[in-house]
Structures are given as C-alpha cells and as structure tokens.
Amino acid sequence: xxxxxxxxxxxxxxxxxxxxxxxxxxxxxxxxxxxxxxxxxxxxxxxxxxxxxxxxxxxxxxxxxxxxxxxxxxxxxxxxxxxxxxxxxxxxxxxxxxxxxxxxxxxxxxxxxxxxxxxxxxxxxxxxxxxxxxxxxxxxxxxxxxxxxxxxxxxxxxxxxxxxxxxxxxxxxxxxxxxxxxxxxxxxxxxxxxxxxxxxxxxxxxxxxxxxxxxxxxxxxxxxxxxxxxxxxxxxxxxxxxxxxxxxxxxxxxxxxxxxxxxxxxxxxxxxxxxxxxxxxxxxxxxxxxxxxxxxxxxxxxxxxxxxxxxxxxxxxxxxxxxxxxxxxxxxxxxxxxxxxxxxxxxxxxxxxxxxxxxxxxxxxxxxxxxxxxxxxxxxxxxxxxxxxxxxxxxxxxxxxxxxxxxxxxxxxxxx
Ligand code: RNT
Ligand code: ZN
Numbered sequence: 001x002x003x004x005x006x007x008x009x010x011x012x013x014x015x016x017x018x019x020x021x022x023x024x025x026x027x028x029x030x031x032x033x034x035x036x037x038x039x040x041x042x043x044x045x046x047x048x049x050x051x052x053x054x055x056x057x058x059x060x061x062x063x064x065x066x067x068x069x070x071x072x073x074x075x076x077x078x079x080x081x082x083x084x085x086x087x088x089x090x091x092x093x094x095x096x097x098x099x100x101x102x103x104x105x106x107x108x109x110x111x112x113x114x115x116x117x118x119x120x121x122x123x124x125x126x127x128x129x130x131x132x133x134x135x136x137x138x139x140x141x142x143x144x145x146x147x148x149x150x151x152x153x154x155x156x157x158x159x160x161x162x163x164x165x166x167x168x169x170x171x172x173x174x175x176x177x178x179x180x181x182x183x184x185x186x187x188x189x190x191x192x193x194x195x196x197x198x199x200x201x202x203x204x205x206x207x208x209x210x211x212x213x214x215x216x217x218x219x220x221x222x223x224x225x226x227x228x229x230x231x232x233x234x235x236x237x238x239x240x241x242x243x244x245x246x247x248x249x250x251x252x253x254x255x256x257x258x259x260x261x262x263x264x265x266x267x268x269x270x271x272x273x274x275x276x277x278x279x280x281x282x283x284x285x286x287x288x289x290x291x292x293x294x295x296x297x298x299x300x301x302x303x304x305x306x307x308x309x310x311x312x313x314x315x316x317x318x319x320x321x322x323x324x325x326x327x328x329x330x331x332x333x334x335x336x337x338x339x340x341x342x343x344x345x346x347x348x349x350x351x352x353x354x355x356x357x358x359x360x361x362x363x364x365x366x367x368x369x370x371x372x373x374x375x376x377x378x379x380x381x382x383x384x385x386x387x388x389x390x391x392x393x394x395x396x397x398x399x400x401x402x403x404x405x406x407x408x409x410x411x412x413x414x415x416x
Contacts, residue, residue: 002396006387009380016353016376020384023350026315027388032342033089033128033178033321034082038335039074040065041327044093044135046102053134053184054228055293059328063412068096070415072119077407078335079123081400083343083392087125089178089321090116092162093132105136106157110168117172127169128178128321131162133185144204145185145197145236152204155183159208163218170217178281178319180254181205182223186231197236205245219319221254221281222246226261228291247276256283256323257301258291267304274314283323284342293324296338298345306345311354315346330412333404340400344385351381 010020037044041057041064051057065071075088092105095112103112120127133143133155142148143155159181166179185197209220224242225235239260246253253273257266266282273280284305286294296302309318322342326334353372360369386396395403 002383002386002390005380005383009383009387012380013351013384016379017356018351018353020351023347023384024388024391026350027343027347028084028392030084030315030320030343030346031086031126032084032339033087033319034075034078034335034339035089035322035324036071036075036094037091038322038325038338039071039331041331042091042135042325044091044095044132045097046093046095046105047135049135049137051135052139054186054231055134055184055291055325056229057293057325057327059326061328061330063408063415064327064331066415068094068115073411074332075335076123077403077411078332078339079125081336081394081403082339083389083394085125086339087128088116088120089128089130091130091132092158092165093135105132105138106154106161108158108161108165110165113165113168117169120169120173126173126175126177128180129162129166129169130180130182131159133158133181133183139184141231142185142197142236143183144208145183145201147196147200152200156204156207159204160211163208163211163213163220166218166220167213170214176217176219178219178221178252178321180221180223180281180283180321181208182225182254182256183237184225184228184231185236186228187234188230189233191234194234198238198241201236201241202245205249209249209251215250219252219279219281221252221319223254223256223259223281223283225256225259225291252279252281252319253277254281254283256285256291257305258283258285258287258293258323262287262289265301265304267301267308270305270308270314270318271312274312274317277317279317279319281319281321283321284338285322285324293326295324295326295329295334296322296341298341298348302341302345303348306342306349307352307354310346310349311352311358330404330408332407332412333401336400336404343388344381347385347388348381351379351384352376 169177
C-alpha cells in the first residue's frame, strides 16, 4: 500500500521535475543532533538544584528520566522510532560519576563521559557536547563575563575541560564533535556599562580557545541570545557579539530560532550566513511568544529553514541540532515528534522544484510562483515520507505513537 502510493506520488513529483528517489537518498544522509536534555527537563546528573540561566521547562508530565540508565533507555526508544542515523547532544551536566565520586564543572574529565562514549559506540552514533554554564551555585548571574575573577576563572576552566572532552568524543567515535558555547549572562535592568561584560566574555573565550585542540575534530560554536527570564534588559552574548566573535576567531556561529525578536526569522539569516561562512550551526526550536522551547512542528518557519538549507545545497554546511524542553507531554514523544518534523521539513524542501521556482522569481512571474508554492502544499508529500519511514524500518504515519503508549505504560509510569 505504502509502496503503491509512493509510486504514484513519485510520478506526480517527476512531472514537476523533482526526483523523489534522489530526495529519499539525500534525506537518509542527514544526521540531526538530538538533545539529551528533553528527556529530563534539563536536570542533568551533577546536581539536584533548579534549572537556572533564564530558561525554563514547564509542565509536570510523569515519567521523566532520573538516572543515566533511564535517560539512555528513553533515548534508545526515541531513536528506534526516528528514521535515519543521528547524533546525541550532551551537556556537561550529564556527566556520569562512579558511586561516591563527583567532580565540579571545572574539573570534568573525559572519564566522566566514558559511559556515554560506550553508549554511542554500541549504537554507532556520534556525540556532540555543550559546556553547562547554568544550574550551578557559581552561575548566579554571570559566568564567562563575571566581574569576579575567581568565578570567571572557574568557568574558563570549565570551557577548557569541555574542549578536551569534545576531542575525546571525536577521537573515540571517529567523527567530529560539535561543541556549543552558550552563556546566560545578562542584566534584568538597564546596565551602567554594556561594554565591560562583553570585553570579559571575549577574553574568556580567547582563553578557552587557547587550549591546544584539533579544529577538525572539535567544531566550537557560539550561540547568541536576545534575552532570558530575569535577564530581560541586557544579554552579554548578543547576536552581534557572537557573530563577530565567531567570524574573527574561526569558530562557528550557532543560531537558535528562539533567540531573536519575535518577527525576526532565522530562515532569512541562513543565506547571508552561508555567503560568509563555510559552516554554520542551528538550534531548531519553536518559540511561542518568547523563547519557550516548544516541540518543533512541521510549521512554516521550520519548512522555510529547511528550504534555505536544501535549495542552497548546504546540507553539509549547516550543522543541525534540536533544542527544546517540554515537560507537559510524554518526553519521548516530544523527541520523536520534533526529530521527525525536522526530517519532514527537509524532505518537503527536497521535493520542491527549487530551480524552476527560482527561474519564476528571476523572470518576475510572481503570480505563477505563488500558485506553484501553494499548490505544492497539497502534493502527496505524505506518501513519500511514509515510504522513507518504511525503508528505514520505523513505523509509518502515527503508528509510532502506539509504541510510545506501550513504553509509557510499561516503563515511564513505573518510575515513581
Ligand atoms: C538557551 C539556549 C541553550 C540551551 C541548551 C540547554 O536559551 O538555547 O542552547 O537551551 O543549552
Ligand atoms: Zn539553544
């Protein structure tokens, strides 16, 4: 049934000049970095304290992962329902300590992530990494931009430790590790000095990057932001700061589409960034009125982001990661929904006659351009997506949800 429908869909797309087989092959190559922190509301294993840094996971859905074993089991369940081969994105706060052992963030070592490396090796997947500059007593308001030199040094050491851990991931797993730096530093109210915190942040980054590391193995990114809760008036790591720092220092810019003013869109920023950078990185999320980090949907902006990547031939230049944390729904389902939606958006872009549409734009035939873009929306895209799932050996359509329900009943609801 799926195959028959696919064959018909393939012909409809072929009539537009689109090769559905090629699209399926291209999508199979795309690996997305799945964020471990959706599984436990960004709690991590190195402290029991609250989530800080101006971000928030709201909701109280039962069954969140409380231990490394539970989180790994949940990640496995999610990956089994997502077509393709992906990476897992870890935060430093997900260090796994032996019984009675503990290390503060400035003293983390590769050995504290050995279990994650074993996990990744067994599954043949790669790992990405993030230093954790929040949810820690020393991250009260400032980390890498702190006026307190002792605090700043602590976090610089954390950054350096994370570069070493990232290189360990890359070497053990035989593929580059994307290491993303995001700090929550900022002011609730109007500051008296906007320059000095940024100057200190700049110096801290210089110190972190002065570590001897292999730039082909560790791809360091810098993520900007517009504001956080309790940090509404001023953000040290603003867009201008981060884009300029990255460009000047040969690291990557990371754009999170929840980190801009509400009518600003990352889809429009991608082509500009591609003109000036070999590679860029994304955190795909869904901001609802603010940086709320809702689950990624198959919505307009996700599709626009995917179009900019696909039609500019940039699948190998845009490092894709997801970043959201919804605690109000089944967390495994949240992963599967977001990952599958990102893939759907890419497939949708691959099934678009991009060359033909571009020609219409160049000719100034905006009427036909609009007609085609709208008609494409009701082409049998779903039949191609179902075929992709079938070939990948994962459930088609909403069938995967039955497995989530079974897992919730047999595993998640028993976590009390
Ligand atoms: C916060 C940033 C950051 C975090 C994760 C947990 O606004 O988006 O990427 O969400 O590192
Ligand atoms: Zn982010």
